[in-house]
Amino acid sequence: MAAGLVISAPASGVGKTTLTLALARAWRNSGLRVQCFKSGPDYIDPAFHAAATGRASVNVDSWAMDRGTISHLVSRGIDADVVLAEGSMGLFDGVAARGVCGTGATADIAEMLDWPVLLVIDPSGQAQTAAAIAGGLRDYRPGVRLAGVVLNRVASPRHEALVRRALLDAGIAVFGALPRHAEISLPKRHLGLVQAEEQAEIGKLIDEAARFVAEHVDLDAVLRSAATWSPQPAASGVNVTPPGQRIALARDAAFSFVYPHMLEAWRAAGAEISTFSPLADEAPDPVADVCWLPGGYPELQAGRIAAKARFRSGLRAFAETRPVHGECGGYMVLGTALTDADGISHEMTGLLGLETSFAKRRMHLGYRLAELAAPMPGHQAGARLRGHEFHYSTIVAQPDTALAVVHDATGAVIAETGSRRGQATGTFFHLIAEDR
Template sequence: MPAGLVISAPASGVGKTTLTLALARAWRNHGLKVQCFKSGPDYIDPAFHAAATGRASVNVDSWAMDRATIAHLVSRGADADIVLAEGSMGLFDGVATRGVSGTGASADIAEMLGWPVVLVIDPSGQAQTAAAIAAGLRDYRPGVRLAGVVLNRVASPRHEDLVRRALNDAGIAVFGALPRHAEISLPKRHLGLVQAEEQAEIGKLIDEAARFVAEHVDLDAVLRFAASWSPQPATNGLNVTPPGQRIALARDAAFSFVYPHMLEAWRAAGAEITTFSPLADEVPDANADVCWLPGGYPELHAGKIAANTRFRSGLRAFAETRPVHGECGGYMVLGAGLTDADGVRHEMAGLLGLETSFAKRRMHLGYRLAALAAPMPGHQAGARLRGHEFHYSTILAQPDTPLAVVHDATGAVIAETGSQRGRATGTFFHLIAEDR
C-alpha cells in the first residue's frame, strides 16, 4: 500500500521543487517506487518529477478538476511505495472564489487525499519566528495535517539550533536542516524554472540534490510520517475531449507547455498524436486532422520562427482545410507579429491578426473560465472551459472575432478573449478541463 505526502511551504521560492526532486531520487536510489504529482497549474515541474522518478507526473488542480478526476489521476500511484505531491505557492494560497472542488490551494489536495504535509521552511533572516510560522500553518485549517518541517538555507549550526529548539517547543518534528548549497539550485527564467529537457546535466543535478538531502534529512523519519493510502478505483475517465482523431502537436523548446494529463486523455480517448518542430522548420503531419500549438517560449525564438518560412507556409496551407489551435505562446505564433524584448518585430504565421509585444512586459496570471462563443477543436460553441493563464506579453492588437467570453476566478471579465478567423483559433489560457 503506498504512502502519501504533500511537499509545501509558506511561500514560493523556498525550495519545494528541489526537496521534492531530492527525496524522490533518494528513495528511488534505495529501491522504492516513487510517484510524483504537481498541485496546481504548472507545466514545468512534472517534467522534472519524471526525470527524478522515471515515472510520468501529472497536475492535480482543485479549482479546475472535480474529485473524480483527481482520484482518476492519482490512481496511477497505486503501485508506488511513496507518493509525493508538490505544492504550488504557499500551502493555503489559492483564489478567493471556490472552483470545482476547491480554491486551487495545495491544502485542498492534502485534505482531499488525507496526505500529511512536509513544510519547507526557509528561516533566512529569522530564527524562532520560523516556528511561529510553522505552528500557524499547522493550526490554520482543520483537516490538513502537518507531518513536520525541513529547514532550507540554514546559515550556521547556531542558527539551526535556535530554530530547532523553537520548533521542538511547538511540538513540530524537524526532519532535517539544509545549509546553503548553491550547486543544487535550479536555473530560473521569467516564467519559472528552465525546462528539464533544456538541461543536459539534469540527472547529475538531481543526483547531487539527493545526496545532499540524504546527508542532512532523516529519510526514514519522513517515511514514517507519510499516510498509508488506498487509492479509489478509477472508474471515470478524464473530463477532456480530444481536438481530433490524429493531432499534429508542435513540440520543441519553443512549444512545450502542455499539461501531461491532456495528452494522456487525448490518447485514452483513441486519438493519435504526432509531433513536429517549428524550430527545425518542420510542418504539421499531412495526415493529421487538427494542428495544436501549445505555449512555451516563442519570444525567445521569434527570429528563428520568422525565418522558418517552410513551417509558416506549411501551417497556413494546413489551415486552409483543417483546424489549427494555439494556446498562449502558440496563439502568439498564429498571429501577425511578435515583438521581442529588444523591440524588434518578427512576422508570425498570420492566421490571426493578433499582435503581441514582449518589449512591453506585464504579467497576466490566474485561472480562467471561458464560455466559447465559437467552436474550437474538441469543443462546441457554448462549452465552458477551465484553464490557466501565465504570460508577460502585451496585446497590441486583437482584431479578429472573439473566441470566448473569459472570466477570471473572481468572475471579472478579462480582455484576453482569444480569437477566431476561418479555421484558426487561439487562447491565452491553457486548457485544463471542461465543465460538464
C-alpha cells in the same frame, strides 16, 4: 499500499521543487518506486518529476478539476511505494472564489487525499519566528495535518539550533536542516524554472540534490510520517475531448507547455499524436486532422520562428482545410507579429490578426473560465472550459472575432478573449478541463 505525502511551504521560492526531486531520487536509488504529482497549474515541474523518478507526473487542480478527475489521476500511484504531491505557492494560497471542488490551494489536495504535509521552511533572517510560522500553518485549517518540517538555507549550526529548539518546543518535528548549497539550485527564467529538457546535466543535478538531502535529512523518519494510502476507484476520468483523431502537435523548446494529463486523455480517447518541431522548420503532419500549437517560449525564439519558411508555409497550407489551434505562445505564433523584449518585431504565421509585444512586459496570471462563443477543436460553442493563463506579453491588436467570453476566478470579464478566423483559433489560457 503506498506512503502518501504532500510537500509544501509558506511561500514560493523556498525550495519545494528541489526537496521533492531530491527525496524522489534518493528513495528511487534505494529501490523504492516513487510517483510524483504537481498541485496546481504548472507545466514545468512534472517534467522534473519524471526525470527524478522515471515515471510520468501529472497535475491535480482543485479549482479546475472535480474529485473524480483528481482521484483518477492520483490512482496512477497504485503500484508505487511512495507518492509525493508537490504544492504550488504557499500551502493555503488559492483564489478567492471556490472553483469545482476548491480554490486551487495545495491544502485542498492534502485534505482531499488525507495526506500529511511536509513543510519546507526557509528561516533566513529569522530564528524562533520560523516556529510561529510553522505553528500557524499547522493550526490554520482543520483537516490539514502537518507531518513535520525540513529547514532550508540555514546560515550556521547556531542558527539551526535556535530554530530547531523553537520548533520542537512547539511540538513540530524537524526532519533535517539544509545549509546553503548553490550547486543544487535550479536555473530560472521569467515563467519559472528552465525546462528539464533544456538542461543537459539535469540528471547529475538531481543526483547531487539527492546526495545532499540524504546527508542532512532523516529520510526514514520522513517516510514514517507519510500516510498509508491506497487509491479508491475513480468514478470518472479527465473530462477532455481530443481535438481530433490524428493530432499534429508542435513540440520543441518554443512549444512545450502542455499538461501531461491532456495528452494522456487524448490518447485514452483513441487519438493519435504526431509531433513536429517548428524550430527545426518542420510542418505539421499532412495526414493529421488538426494541428495544436501549445505555449512555451516563442518570445525567446521569435527570430528563429520568423525565419522558418517551411514551417510557416506548411502551417498556412494545413489551415486552409483543417483546424489549427494555439494556446498562449502558440496563439501568438498564429498572429501576424510578435515584438521581442528588445523591441524588434518578427513576422509570425498570419493565420490570425493578433499582434503581441514583450517590449513592455506585464504579467497576466490566474485561472480562467471561458464560455465558447464558437467551436474550437474538441469543443462546441457554449462549452465552459477551465484553464490557466500565465504570460508577460501585451496585446497590441486582437482584431478577429472573439472566441469566448472569459472570466477570471472572481468572475470579472477579461480582455484576453482568444480569437478565431477561418480554421484558426487561439486562446491565451492553457486548457485544463471542461466543465461536465
